[in-house]
Amino acid sequence: MFDTAIFCLFLFQMVFMDTTATIPTGAMAERWNFKNFIIYGFWVGMFPYAFFGNWVWGGGWLAQLGQTMGLGHGHVDFAGSSVVHMCGGMIALSGAAVLGPRLGKFGPDGKARPIPGHNLVYVMLGTFILAFGWFGFNPGSTLAGTDHRIAIIAVNTMLCSASGALAACLMMYFKFGKPDPSMMCNGMLAGLVAITAPCAFVSSWGAVLIGLVAGTLVVYSVFFIEGKLKLDDPVGAISVHGTCGAWGVLSLGLFANGTYGAGWGGVHKLIKGGEVMRILNDGPASIAKYNEMTGSGPTGGWTDMGVTGALGKLFHGPMNDWSQFGAQCCGTLTCFVFVAGFAYVWFKCSNLIFPIRSVKDDEMEGLDVPEMGAECYPDYHLTDKSSPRVG
Amino acid sequence: MFDTAIFCLFLFQMVFMDTTATIPTGAMAERWNFKNFIIYGFWVGMFPYAFFGNWVWGGGWLAQLGQTMGLGHGHVDFAGSSVVHMCGGMIALSGAAVLGPRLGKFGPDGKARPIPGHNLVYVMLGTFILAFGWFGFNPGSTLAGTDHRIAIIAVNTMLCSASGALAACLMMYFKFGKPDPSMMCNGMLAGLVAITAPCAFVSSWGAVLIGLVAGTLVVYSVFFIEGKLKLDDPVGAISVHGTCGAWGVLSLGLFANGTYGAGWGGVHKLIKGGEVMRILNDGPASIAKYNEMTGSGPTGGWTDMGVTGALGKLFHGPMNDWSQFGAQCCGTLTCFVFVAGFAYVWFKCSNLIFPIRSVKDDEMEGLDVPEMGAECYPDYHLTDKSSPRVG
């Protein structure tokens, strides 16, 4: 009567969808109207996540790029750098653009002014809760504790998070002479976001390198989005999830070393003495051919490679497969065009149902009482002493 | 030398007992004397929890109601809506009644005055820590990861928590024009409390419905207990755990759909073409009869139903079994009469050993320093600006 595997997958995917849905709340914080947010909640799970997720994980056209266009194993994303994080980041990008910056975020001269969070302890705690959850997210995406790859996935996740935090720390140190704790948190999250797609496919050194790039990238992205795009992203969600999500799927297309994912996307890449042949899973004839080539007969002796990136040989992979990188670029571009575009249209339209932006007085007061009906800290003095929004 | 299964069960039950013991601390907060609390801690694990728990989970008279009185499968409670939560709620009810309200909670006109918690972030964080723990509580109550029902239990737990939060949010919105974050937290907890008993026995839609009712119920219960009963329950523990714990076991008696729990409480309910027969587990003759009826012989072909509620057919169950609802009512009533009564007597008596209520000056100062010897925030200004206790 019940298929328990479907219930398991539903629960797991529910968490993934909800992560996507929650990412934009960071970029749109402190000025997003609650009613608009509620209808957004219904929309996001039903449309952009469902479509893009199906294209990548449901056997859709991005998953089939290997079979249809000869691009590696198609767009590969192990645990959601693109499906979850870049999707969320693209929605955040459109949301922040439609919403506009918080009052006082940009001065009369157009320069961004810092509005620091009111409690760094919460930032650290939240970051570590997320990091803890990631060890369910990535290793759990094997969907089976019996897949031995799970140990490598967990180690890659840990290495990449640490190297992301380290890179962001050093970057801030070199730029400003001081490590910034909240940027170190963003660096750690950047590493985690980036390793989400390639965690099963890269070596330990690959994971460290991905993290170093992600931690560097997130710092530049934060300054670029604020300084050049003039978008106000209070927590850096667009940079952490959008930019580094894109980097995550692209890094897979560069660094995957061929040790995992043979047959992924319905594509077998066989190698023997440097020669490579592709066999698709498309019927009894291809299976017979596959069995013959991987067998021990006179025409056999071919090895079935896993997913291999454009720089695979650098990581002791069997070849450099630029077509895999092509597939990853397709997925990334699709995510940017489709999800960001679709979200932009949604936010513009939903604004006609419930205004997307809180009214000005509510924003100046802080949304706690006007929108939620409760004060967060009724017994504390708060001064906003460092906020440009005062006066 | 060691039976490890007993150690496992001890650890698991220790957590259950401790949950029961901790629930009243919410309803009795800010005025309960610490020494009285300590002796309470010894009492609560040894008496009310141990008795009621044994009646339900230890094969006691409530578990046997199916065999002895013909009431369904006896009082069924999968993970403790009654044994843990309603028990805790009933102790909280008696405790709050014996303690009396906090100074200044009710004005000279008898009207309740709000005393908001000093930090809503802690409320949210604590709620999510509890929700996380529930995924050990409910699915863990299978006592075996190999019971495939575990996936359905986890999904039901999630669905019911979300629908509970949603219902409380909408209810507050319709009543006051604003969603109240702390009431949304109580709604989520209400859903989790309610699904604790029926999580293994109901369908996904049943779980959603249970949550919607629980989230609505908790709002009315909070206002009823404060407005009509004139009891001061600072966190709403009586409503969340008591009221919604009762709703949880009753909802099982209504919505259980017969897909799980065949033979529970020593009762087999066999069905064939609309006809129902009950066979008890009480000897070799009944086992032979059972085997014959469920076999493929000429007198066979009967199906062994799981636990089925009074509205079972509404959820595609094989029948509507009102006797199961009767068993659930017996358990609920027993919990109310025995646990609340026993706790009332205890609090009255323990008051003679150590006074249950802190002295007035300590209460006005806040119990931190007078009772615990330490200030929680030595470096902050706190004003109690919204508290009716000042002046």
Next chain:
Amino acid sequence: MFDTAIFCLFLFQMVFMDTTATIPTGAMAERWNFKNFIIYGFWVGMFPYAFFGNWVWGGGWLAQLGQTMGLGHGHVDFAGSSVVHMCGGMIALSGAAVLGPRLGKFGPDGKARPIPGHNLVYVMLGTFILAFGWFGFNPGSTLAGTDHRIAIIAVNTMLCSASGALAACLMMYFKFGKPDPSMMCNGMLAGLVAITAPCAFVSSWGAVLIGLVAGTLVVYSVFFIEGKLKLDDPVGAISVHGTCGAWGVLSLGLFANGTYGAGWGGVHKLIKGGEVMRILNDGPASIAKYNEMTGSGPTGGWTDMGVTGALGKLFHGPMNDWSQFGAQCCGTLTCFVFVAGFAYVWFKCSNLIFPIRSVKDDEMEGLDVPEMGAECYPDYHLTDKSSPRVG
């Protein structure tokens, strides 16, 4: 290509190493220069932890004390009371000694002045996060969920943490008339630290006793280190991890009851009718002898004991083995001499690369802005009203 067991062990050991590395941050808080801390981070994983860990868990000389010196099963430490906690505590001891006390910690009369933490809620939350993690640490150290001992380990961990908290609470109550919440937290952690080594080897009552001693010991140790040694340890890390880590490995040498760990350290202790014989794992002859003695033949019937302490018979063990206690003393002494000494030299030398102590003005201001470049609570008034550092 990948040995997943090695990846698993790497991940697990990484956490252990990191725990060791983090412990001293508590004792050296509020005055440790961040750059010095960074180079410390590289050093600590590569040297003291790696050496001592290898001696105990890598088959080094402490693990071989049973074979080489006839001391029980060698130095036994199940999950790291000495390798992780005492190591961390000894580094903390040397660090605090080299750093010197915080400005204003000791008055002109040489008496210690209290500098309470600014938020007790964080103390409680952090303690419970640690306690939660311990249930991965200790039971996880079986390295296999199929080892049934895991249930006993989890129960012992829980019992010892509770009895540690209780003992510290009572101790403070008797000394000062009030239970101190932060000391109860230290008592709980003291119990957890102490049970880390013996968790698999002692009975439930042994675990309770170990916790009671640890909770008492931690209170005396805190006052001794502050009052007699005149060391400033802001969070009590030296006492919790150092003192109670030592007590943990010693308690194993006292209370181990012989039900687990047969053959540990390459030593088999066979017993028959009160007579004890030792057989080492050192070749085919010894294996043949072992098989003969434990077999059912005329010279057989001997039982292979697990690790047994000096007071083993008190806990229904087969004998009192003082040599095991000797091995534990060797390990403890080695940890003290080697790790504390090595760390002292390191801190003195690293001081020449980057000064170990923050500059005075930074320390008075609080290190947040001067060292990290960010204020933790930019919108709050903080007064340090209870701090002796002001004025």
